[in-house]
Amino acid sequence: MAGFSPELLDEIRSRLDIVELVGQFIGLKRVGSHWKGLCPFHTERTPSFTVNPARGIFHCFGCGVGGDAFGFLMRHDRLDFPEAVRALAERTGVILPTKREPDADSKFETLRQIMALAADFYTQSLWAPAGQKGREYLERRGVDLEVARRFGLGYAPEGWNTLLSVMGKQSIAEEQLVQAGLVVARQAGSGFYDRFRGRLLFPIRDLQGRVIAFGGRALGPEEPKYLNSPETPLYVKGQTLYALDVARPAVRARNRAVIVEGYLDCLMAHQHGFDETVAALGTAFTEAQLGLLRRHTDEVIALFDADAAGEKASTRLEDMMTGTMDLPNLGWSVTRTGGFERPGYFSIKVAVLPAGHDPDSLLRAEGAPALAARIEAARPLLSVVLDRMLQEEDLATARGRATAHARVALLLGKVANAEEATMLSREAARRLGVDATQLWIEAQQLQGARARGPRFEPPAGRAASESAANRWPPPNLAERDLLTLLVHVDEARAELLPLLEMEDVAHPGLRALLAALRQASGPPEDLMSVLEDEAERSLLAALLMEERQWADAHSQIFDLRKRYDIRRRKQRVRQVSQGIAEAQGAGAPALPALEVELRRLQQEAEAVRELALTRPAPEADERPGR
Ligand SMILES: [Zn+2]
DSSP states (O other), rough: OTOOHHHHHHHHHOOOHHHHHHHHHHHHHHHEEEEEEOOSSSOSSSSOOEEETTEEEEEEEETTOOOEEEHHHHHHHOHHHHHHHHHHHHHHHHHOGGGTTTTTTHHHHHHHHHHHHHHHHHHHHHSGGGGHHHHHHHEEEEEEHHHHHHHOOEEEEESSHHHHHHHHTTTHHHHHHHHEEEEEEEEEOEEESSSOOOEEEEEETTTTTTTEEEEESSSOSOOOEEEEEOOOOOOOTSOBBBBBHHHHHHHHHHHHHEEESSSHHHHHHTTTTTTEEEEESSSSOOHHHHHHHHTTTTTTEEESSHHHHHHHHHHHHHHHHHHHHTTTOOOGGGGOTTTTSSSOOEEEEEEEOTTTOOOHHHHHHOOOOHHHHHHHHHHHHHHHHHHHHHHHHHHTTTHHHHHHHHHHHHHHHOOBHHHHHHHHHHHHHHHHSSSSSHHHHHHHHHHHHHHHOOOOOOOTOOTTOOOOOGGOOOOOOHHHHHHHHHHHHHHHHHTTTTTOOOOGOOOOOHHHHHHHHHHSSSSSSGGTOOOOOHHHHHHHHHHOOOOOTTHHHHHHHHHHHHHHHHHHHHHHHHHHHHHHHHHHHHTTOOHHHHHHHHHHHHHHHHHHHHHHOOSSTTOOSSOOOO
């Protein structure tokens, strides 16, 4: 489909988990390597809507609709292709080319260089005599010097223009330093001054390890205790996780990330061996931050202080789970709390620290085992949310119970993971003194209403209700088998596509797939964004969903190749003999050219006879050998 490069679509696809996308709208349950649920596009009681995460496609065995993530969103939200691409690009953080200004790259590059220079200067200052106050502070807090070095900590010397003068010597303009968030323009009169003075600095880096901002800790009683870089073109609040660049290998290796609130908490956690720790830089986690982690791990454990700040953060997490579900671009939903069933499903757990402790103080007071125990005792966020909901209602009154009941049903309706939903409904039902099945049914009804409710009117001219499967008569089995073989087996495409002709396939849908396959170079599922017709995409999805053993594919391909080879030679024989007949008909004498043609005819005929002799199946049988 026009307008977007295959590389771009590939990038979006590679960052996207279709189970998670679809799971945002309908409940999915794992069945073998697939996920199944009730089709959002037709009414059904038993799930025939199937998602194949490995190929990134979906297919409904009931109504025949199918496609990839783009196709799903197009149909579900009634979007056209560019709209779906934009939505998924936004969701996955892929920047579309049109959004990028022509000179933006060089502007970013300049800012990065400035930040790198500043980081160097601050780091040197920490280890120079002038940085003594900073080093003393680290010692007081029990931070190892090795850890301080690993995290590139720095010290902003006291004085109003230390950085300014250093940068001035490098001929860096004050305006650029303002843009980088390092200096501030004086409000009265003219001139500039350093933003960070007499503070310990924590460089905030992007995933590539490039410094994009600083967090500054006051060393004495001065306010604010923490002073951070303002938002700059490089640094957008809520889009970054502190220390993710350092923690990433451990996050991947342990398939777990621990989130804390502050820089020092994070440093101390690393110092005590919790290398998978990152900091949220504030009391609220954002969807973007969780999205960052989502790419590297299946499980996030949020460490909360037992105090008010922790409460606030956990409320925010809860909002994220329950509040934004219906916006197509916001991926955070309870579907991600689905336990450990497979990579790609995200589990958020909450670990609450003992009263009066933050991770730093707990580690210093009781050491690593105490924190490890808290992490081990972390509870699924859903269960914590349920607790909170029930606590907020007065369950002693009928009215309180009714409200709690409704809220729990609403929450349950959003839980895509069936096992987790079942567990939760049991727990909730027990505590509310109601029937778990009833609660479950209500949740399903709420969920169904959500999944069916149209958000947009279908644009004129696009028949959204048209059933993709009913456009064509069902294909004959031989043709369907042939195309199924082609989409599943690389060798079949390599060997057979050059021999196949469009006439070999009569079914219009399969013929369109054949044409597309002949043009394609990547895996067949990539054709989803090439095929413009939803019926064609649905057909492709149906073929891709077929679970067959291709153990004898090699001999099938051999047989088919032979058949197409024979056919080609027969055609050749017909052509040559026709040529001879025409020459004779025109009264032409037996020219040497005719002799040559005749010899070729004999050779072709011989070849056909030989091939036919080795052929196991009768030619009348058009089905590819099994
Ligand atoms: Zn369906």
